Amino acid sequence: MKVKSIENPSQEDLLNILSEGLSSEAIITIFAHCRVHYDGRAKSELGNGDRVIIIKPDGSFLIHQREKREPVNWQPPGSRVSFQVEEDRVRIISVRRKPRETLEVELLKVYLASYLQAEDSEELTLMGSxxxxxxxxxxxxxxxxxxxxxxxxxxxxxxxxxxxxxxxxxxxxxxxxxxxxxxxxxxxxxxxxxxxxxxxxxxxxxxxxxxxxxxxxxxxxxxxxxxxxxxVKPPKREKAQRGKQKTLDSF
Known part of the structure; x- marks a missing residue:
């Protein structure tokens, strides 16, 4: 299934979304009331609140609040994502190996859980930039x-x-x-x-x-x-030709 979305999912439905999404390398999105624990180069706690959780196939892990562009917590590509049930609550865990960092999201109430098996190989082309x-x-x-x-x-x-x-x-x-x-x-x-x-x-x-x-x-x-x-003005052609960059050991 390319897209799957469930509002107010049961714990079983949520676990299925996570399992299917991770195994199929889909983009997983969860709207939830949650709290967040971080342990790494420092330690932090983010109390209860409504947030958007995004898990990408490359291991990127993002937690967004209702304001600001940047995520309040995140892990970079290459991180390992897993989930578990503890005290009847689902916890999503992202681990970065080097440096060792762990981000754990405790889901208190889930409003929506979904995944998309995305196909997208295009790269951004900046024009006149x-x-x-x-x-x-x-x-x-x-x-x-x-x-x-x-x-x-x-x-x-x-x-x-x-x-x-x-x-x-x-x-x-x-x-x-x-x-x-x-x-x-x-x-x-x-x-x-x-x-x-x-x-x-x-x-x-x-x-x-x-x-x-x-x-x-x-x-x-x-x-x-x-x-x-x-x-000098930016070139007005459709796309600037890219030359092969020289490499020098020193300058």
């Missing part, structure tokens, strides 16, 4: 300046992830911070932080803010900090 700007510059580095070469896309550093990291014709390391819309003071501050991080290890580092435009405040701060600006 910073991702496309990044790929466009990677393929056409001359839009930044003559002789510029990209070394890395999305390079993790101490305080974040650099959109593009490269070298200019003189061998200087260059940090590119991309914004698809008008760049503001925050964008300049972010670029400054990345440049300072890399200067600690690599000496002279240039920072270039890349955007369609920038605020007057951002322009003043760029000049004050010795940073640069290049006017």
């Amino acid at each position: 910073e991702a496309e700007m990044r790929d466009y510059i990677f393929e056409n580095p001359e839009v930044i300046e003559e002789g510029f070469k990209v070394l890395f896309k999305e390079k993790p550093i101490k305080h974040g992830i650099v959109d593009l990291l490269g070298r200019d014709k003189d061998g200087n390391l260059v940090v590119l911070e991309l914004k698809r819309r008008r760049a503001d003071l925050h964008a300049v501050s972010q670029l400054k932080r990345y440049v300072e991080d890399l200067k600690e290890e690599h000496g002279n580092v240039r920072g270039i803010l890349v955007a369609p435009s920038l605020t007057s405040g951002a322009k003043k701060l760029l000049e004050k900090e010795g940073l640069e600006f290049r006017r």
